[in-house]
Structures are given as C-alpha cells and as structure tokens.
Amino acid sequence: xxxxxxxxxxxxxxxxxxxxxxxxxxxxxxxxxxxxxxxxxxxxxxxxxxxxxxxxxxxxxxxxxxxxxxxxxxxxxxxxxxxxxxxxxxxxxxxxxxxxxxxxxxxxxxxxxxxxxxxxxxxxxxxxxxxxxxxxxxxxxxxxxxxxxxxxxxxxxxxxxxxxxxxxxxxxxxxxxxxxxxxxxxxxxxxxxxxxxxxxxxxxxxxxxxxxxxxxxxxxxxxxxxxxxxxxxxxxxxxxxxxxxxxxxxxxxxxxxxxxxxxxxxxxxxxxxxxxxxxxxxxxxxxxxxxxxxxxxxxxxxxxxxxxxxxxxxxxxxxxxxxxxxxxxxxxxxxxxxxxxxxxxxxxxxxxxxxxxxxxxxxxxxxxxxxxxxxxxxxxxxxxxxxxxxxxxxxxxxxxxxxxxxxxxxxxxxxxxxxxxxxxxxxxxxxxxxxxxxxxxxxxxxxxxxxxxxxxxxxxxxxxxxxxxxxxxxxxxxxxxxxxxxxxxxxxxxxxxxxxxxxxxxxxxxxxxxxxxxxxxxxxxxxxxxxxxxxxxxxxxxxxxxxxxxxxxxxxxxxxxxxxxxxxxxxxxxxxxxxxxxxxxxxxxxxxxxxxx
Numbered sequence: 001x002x003x004x005x006x007x008x009x010x011x012x013x014x015x016x017x018x019x020x021x022x023x024x025x026x027x028x029x030x031x032x033x034x035x036x037x038x039x040x041x042x043x044x045x046x047x048x049x050x051x052x053x054x055x056x057x058x059x060x061x062x063x064x065x066x067x068x069x070x071x072x073x074x075x076x077x078x079x080x081x082x083x084x085x086x087x088x089x090x091x092x093x094x095x096x097x098x099x100x101x102x103x104x105x106x107x108x109x110x111x112x113x114x115x116x117x118x119x120x121x122x123x124x125x126x127x128x129x130x131x132x133x134x135x136x137x138x139x140x141x142x143x144x145x146x147x148x149x150x151x152x153x154x155x156x157x158x159x160x161x162x163x164x165x166x167x168x169x170x171x172x173x174x175x176x177x178x179x180x181x182x183x184x185x186x187x188x189x190x191x192x193x194x195x196x197x198x199x200x201x202x203x204x205x206x207x208x209x210x211x212x213x214x215x216x217x218x219x220x221x222x223x224x225x226x227x228x229x230x231x232x233x234x235x236x237x238x239x240x241x242x243x244x245x246x247x248x249x250x251x252x253x254x255x256x257x258x259x260x261x262x263x264x265x266x267x268x269x270x271x272x273x274x275x276x277x278x279x280x281x282x283x284x285x286x287x288x289x290x291x292x293x294x295x296x297x298x299x300x301x302x303x304x305x306x307x308x309x310x311x312x313x314x315x316x317x318x319x320x321x322x323x324x325x326x327x328x329x330x331x332x333x334x335x336x337x338x339x340x341x342x343x344x345x346x347x348x349x350x351x352x353x354x355x356x357x358x359x360x361x362x363x364x365x366x367x368x369x370x371x372x373x374x375x376x377x378x379x380x381x382x383x384x385x386x387x388x389x390x391x392x393x394x395x396x397x398x399x400x401x402x403x404x405x406x407x408x409x410x411x412x413x414x415x416x417x418x419x420x421x422x423x424x425x426x427x428x429x430x431x432x433x434x435x436x437x438x439x440x441x442x443x444x445x446x447x448x449x450x451x452x453x454x455x456x457x458x459x460x461x462x463x464x465x466x467x468x469x470x471x472x473x474x475x476x477x478x479x480x481x482x483x484x485x486x487x488x489x490x491x492x493x494x495x496x497x498x499x500x501x502x503x504x505x506x507x508x509x510x511x512x513x514x515x516x517x518x519x520x521x522x523x524x525x526x527x528x529x530x531x532x533x534x535x536x537x538x539x540x541x542x543x544x545x546x547x548x549x550x551x552x553x554x555x556x557x558x559x560x561x562x563x564x565x566x567x568x569x570x571x572x573x574x575x576x577x578x579x580x581x582x583x584x585x586x587x588x589x590x591x592x593x594x595x596x597x
Contacts, residue, residue, distance in 0.1 A: 122273075173188075479510060
C-alpha cells in the first residue's frame, strides 16, 4: 500500500476517533447552574418574595384586538408588531416583521410572545413586591387595570407611559420605549403621596406556559440562558423540573446572586427573550418550573427601595425580545454594557473557532451580499492560512514518490521480514530527510474547522433562509435538488429531509462533493493492497451520502475545499518535479475494478 494513502486513511480515522472520544470522555467543565449561591444574599433580600405564578396569570382569555378602548396598546416599529395588554401591563403580543416561519409566499411571521389564555402563551411581566409598610393589595398585580397617560402607539420614537394608583396614596408608573431593533426599555417608578415610609422591590418575569417546541439536538442549547458576573449559565427545559431548589410558597426555584453584571431569559435556536438590569446593578435572578400550571419562568429580582413620603424611586431595566442577530447583540453588549450578551448564541465548546469563523463569514457577506459566496471566500481564506502546512505536506509527498523505486527495492530485498523492512525504510527516510507522517498535517486542522463551521451554519440566524445561486434558497437546509427525480426533470417530489429515503435523495452539491473528493484521490495511484484500495474507492461516495442531508452551506464549503486542495496539491507536486498522472490513475482504477469483477 502507498504510504501516503495509508497516512491519509489513518489520519482521517484517527482524527474523528480522537475528536469524538475527547468530546465524550473529557467534556469541558461548565458551571453548575443548579448550585444555589447564598454568599451575598442579605437577610433583607431573603425576605423579598416573588409573586406566585398564579398571581401573574389570569384565567380570563385576553382581548387580542389592538383597540386601546378595550385594553391594548399597539407596538409598531420597522421590525416588530404587536401590543401591550393594559390589564397587568404585560408585553405579551409580539411578532417579527423580517422573519417568517417558512420560505413560502403565504408563510406567517415568526411569533415571539403570545398572550395568556392562548396555546403556548409566552410573555413578560413587571411589578413591585411589598417588603414593609405595604400588603400585596397595595401593589399592582396581573389583574390591575393600568391607564395610558402618555403616548398612543409604541414605536421607535414614541414611548408610552402607564399609570396605576392604589387607595393609600401611591402612584405606580411604567414608561416603555423601544429602539429600532429588539430592545425595550422599562422605567418603573413609584411616587409616595402617603404619610408613611414604605419599602418595596421591583421585579421582572418571563413566563412560558407549556413546554416549548424544541429541536432537541445535542449540539444546540434551548432553555434558560443567563450570565452571572462573566459566567454563562445554561439550563435545558427538561432539566428544570428536576433541578435542586428552595421550596417555599412560590414553588421550586433556583436562585443566583449577581454582584455586578448579568441577565437571564429563554433562548430558542434563533429567538430569545431576556431580562436585563442596569450595568453594575446587584440583583438576584431565578429560574423555576411550576408543575401545577406547567409554567417555565425566569425572574429578575432587584433590591428593595425605601420610599419616604413625598419622594419618588425609579428603576430602569431592559427587555430583549427578538432574533439573535449576532451583530445586533454585539451592539447591545458594546453600547448598553450587556456583558457577554453575544454568548447567548450557542457557540459551543469550540468557541475559539466558531466566533472567528462567523466574523469572517459576516465580513465576506458585507462585501458580497451573498452568504454562499461568503462561504467560498471563507474556504479560500482558510486554505490560504493553511498553505504553509499544505506546502510542507505536499513537498514531503513528492519526495516520497521520488523514493518509490528505492522503497520497492527495499521490499524485494527484505522479503517477508517486516521488521528489517521498516528499519531500512526509516533509515532511507532519515537519509533523504523525508517525514512520512507529513501527509497527515493538512488533514488534522480540517476536522475541528469542519465541525466549527457546521456549528456556525446550524446556530446563526444569518444563514437561515439565506440564498446562494439557482435552486439553493436556504443555506441552512439540505440541497433541495434530488437525483431521484433527475434534479427536477421528472414530475414528482423527492423524499423530504428526515425520511428514510432521504439518504439516497442527494442533490447536486453532495454529488459534486463526492466527485471532487474522488478526483483529489486520483492525484496518487491507488493502494496496492486490495482491501485498502477498496476502502479508498468507496470513501468519496460514502461521504457523499453521509453529508448529503447536511446544510447546503456546509456541503458547498466541502466542494470548495476539495477543489482548492486539488489545485494546491497538483501545483506543489508539479513544482517538485512530480507531475500527477490523473488520467492514468483513473484508467488504472477502472482496470482494477474490471479485473475484480
């Protein structure tokens, strides 16, 4: 068997084995999101209890009309549409204007928030918890009717202000504004017109009723996502009912104390809601599941405030509800001081690769305006960066080819004595300064890069529904063409992705990937060992079917990678005086195949 082919096979196999083995045997240490941090919780904070889930949920099905006369304030921005329900003052009706469920003309807009009483209701609620001098009836709750006192429609340049008064001289106000993307600003204030001192604590809640529909793929986190003083915390939905907890009248709850910077919310694959206190604000955040109401909940609990007669206290927080656009989230991290906000995107264990890969894709996309061409330019950039490694490898392979006659002589000379043959081979390599393992060098970096690019294409919304050219309208989905209907020439629909027959329903780009991989092999003669030759002969086509249902963007990367590798290897080997006999190797392959049959 040709030593270079043997190296190629071994490097590929070992790289996958090492990577997979490492992932399973030595997973990276992650912070325990279920460990309660009690170090800095004062007794006063412990006395501040959150409202029960039942107190923020109203059994009455809310009105969904946008008519302010029946209790709803419109939300109309360039990117969002929805409404705020005056009963409870909840942000509970929100859709994305730029995003749709499917790539169809009649597809519905992506829904972020849904009112209580509807299926899978999902909303944000704000309020105050009484600490001293007040009872629960003295603060607004889920059934409180707020009054619109300023503004009419919530838009980028038009905030609204709500007001609620109790019977003892307290005025609660809530001003809500929104920017040009997905960030709400919530200003809560309480004016004390009574003659007594009071103390109360502001809070924010995000509630989801019923388990959300999730993808359930192990490489993607869906559930609670939070940041606590530079520490990322993730909890999957299925783990919340079983988490360690403090049991009190509010149910089972896990609490974390944040000293300076943090945020908490729920993340889906592409969408997210997040409660965000001011930078530097100490607060407590909590996650919980209430089985009685089948509710998943995240809380932001701010310190209690003392409000003397005639004074006013204000707390300004933020609420993100929208698409996890990386550059948008980065701008909030930079401009609003939302620390580690970009980590709400699930970059995975190889974040040191996935983040720069996305940055390069984003840069090329700004240049070309097309994510498909960006992937090809990214491939070219990666291959250029790895060129010194490839050059060393292909030069070594060329020298090995020049030594082929001497290697054959050694084999004949040593007969069946493998020990002696290996010794003389190693002596030959040392004398000619050839490293037989150098052929593995370009392969090893490709494995983590491949997985990292797969992760980026899977989790970033920028690739979702992104077109390339021709029939590729979504680079995050498999190539929709199919060999089964001759790529659209025959009048029937090929199997859908996920079906049993989908594995053989491969499209144009998977086939191109198999062909380019096969041509790359033909730069070298087939192995002399029949078993190894058979393995190498089948490898391109096995990979073709294996990757056929992967994201089209990933397969396009692999086609570009194979093509550039072929050009590099051919040029470097020719520069060393070894011109690959591609057509001769192809002819020899077919001849051996014919002889075998």
